[in-house]
Amino acid sequence: AQSVTQLDSHVSVSEGTPVLLRCNYSSSYSPSLFWYVQHPNKGLQLLLKYTSAATLVKGINGFEAEFKKSETSFHLTKPSAHMSDAAEYFCVVSDNPTSGTYKYIFGTGTRLKVLA
Amino acid sequence: EAQVTQNPRYLITVTGKKLTVTCSQNMNHEYMSWYRQDPGLGLRQIYYSMNVEVTDKGDVPEGYKVSRKEKRNFPLILESPSPNQTSLYFCASSPTILNYGYTFGSGTRLTVV
Numbered sequence: 021a022q023s024v025t026q027l028d029s030h031v032s033v034s035e036g037t038p039v040l041l042r043c044n045y046s047s048s049y050s051p052s053l054f055w056y057v058q059h060p061n062k063g064l065q066l067l068l069k070y071t072s073a074a075t076l077v078k079g080i081n082g083f084e085a086e087f088k089k090s091e092t093s094f095h096l097t098k099p100s101a102h103m104s105d106a107a108e109y110f111c112v113v114s115d116n117p118t119s120g121t122y123k124y125i126f127g128t129g130t131r132l133k134v135l136a
Numbered sequence: 137e138a139q140v141t142q143n144p145r146y147l148i149t150v151t152g153k154k155l156t157v158t159c160s161q162n163m164n165h166e167y168m169s170w171y172r173q174d175p176g177l178g179l180r181q182i183y184y185s186m187n188v189e190v191t192d193k194g195d196v197p198e199g200y201k202v203s204r205k206e207k208r209n210f211p212l213i214l215e216s217p218s219p220n221q222t223s224l225y226f227c228a229s230s231p232t233i234l235n236y237g238y239t240f241g242s243g244t245r246l247t248v249v
Contacts, residue, residue, distance in 0.1 A: 052235050063140075063226060063240035064179075071235045110179070114235065123194070124169075124238065128178040 022047045024113045026127035034135045039083075039098040041130045043111035046092060052114040053094045054124070055085055059107045067109075070094065081105070106134045138163045142227050142241035149217055149248055157212045157244050159227030167230040168210040169194070169238070170202065172223040179226070185210055217248040 027042040045051060052071045056064040068079025075087040081104075085096045094111060111127040140161045149155055161168065169184040171194075181194030185204040199221055201213040210229075214221060224245050228238035 054237050056238075056240075061243075063242045064228075064238070065240070066237045069235075069237050112237075123181060123184070126179045128176075 022051060022113050022125050024111050024125055024127045026109075026111050026130050028130050029128065030131045030133065032133040032135060033101045035103055036100050039096070039101045039105065039132065041096040041109050041111075041132065043094045043096065043127060044092055045094060045111075045113045047113060050089075053085075053087060054112040054114075055079065055083070055094075055096050056110045056112060057107050058110065058129075064110065067096070101132075101134045103134050103136065106132055108132070138239065140227055140229050140239050140241040142225075142244050145242065145244060147244060147246050149246070151218055151248055152216050155214050155217060155246075157214075157225060157227075157246070159210045159212065159241060160208050161210075161227075161229040161239070162208065163229065163231070163239065164207065165229035165231050165239070166207070167232055168204065169228050169230075170200070170210070170212050171226045171228065172196065173226060173243075174223050182212070182225075217246075219248045222246060222248050 023046045025044045054069045055067040057067050058064045067083050068077045070077045070087045078084045083098050108129045108131045110129050113125050143158045166187045170182040171179040173179050180196045182200050183202040185191045226243050227241040230236045230238050
């Protein structure tokens with residue numbers, strides 16, 4: 021079965037420093053992978069997605085993620101954090117289409133704190 | 137504007153009083169889903185629908201019902217709410233499953249007393 025693990029529940033960075041949010045997945049086939057962001061009291065917004073094209077994916081607000089099959093990872097990065105990046109981030113993997121369950125599987129989230 | 141609209145945004149109700157949370161999307165998406173979000177548990181899928189009249193259980197369907205009579209609407213029904221259904225609920229839609237990602241609604245914060 022597919023699964024996704026976000027390795028850090030909380031990450032703190034200083035404004036202007038790089039951001040790294042880690043995500044590992046387990047899949048028996050080639051999955052689609054997504055990152056979502058949730059600002060306080062808001063819905064989830066799609067940041068970026070990987071769907072078997074280029075392994076380095078660029079998203080909105082300067083975020084990007086690299087799909088590494090050998091490491092089963094899909095880490096989210098940003099060169100320079102901004103105060104407005106403070107939010108919760110979710111890594112998501114698509115379920116195996118042959119399983120018949122047709123699901124997205126969510127990680128438990130990483131809360132990013134940006135220090136002034 | 138392409139969006140998923142949920143109503144109400146906030147709801148306080150009493151145990152046992154039936155309620156419906158509405159969800160509507162204007163993107164002609166085939167796939168719709170309901171999630172609940174609880175601290176420490178992340179998002180858990182309640183029900184999903186592949187298309188009109190096609191629904192299936194997610195991971196936590198107990199105490200909930202859904203229907204999909206029209207493509208745009210996917211209401212969540214709590215026939216007899218209980219305090220353990222106090223949560224933040226999200227409706228989401230996708231053109232089809234798997235490769236597109238979701239568009240989420242803004243959420244409904246439900247409190248059952």
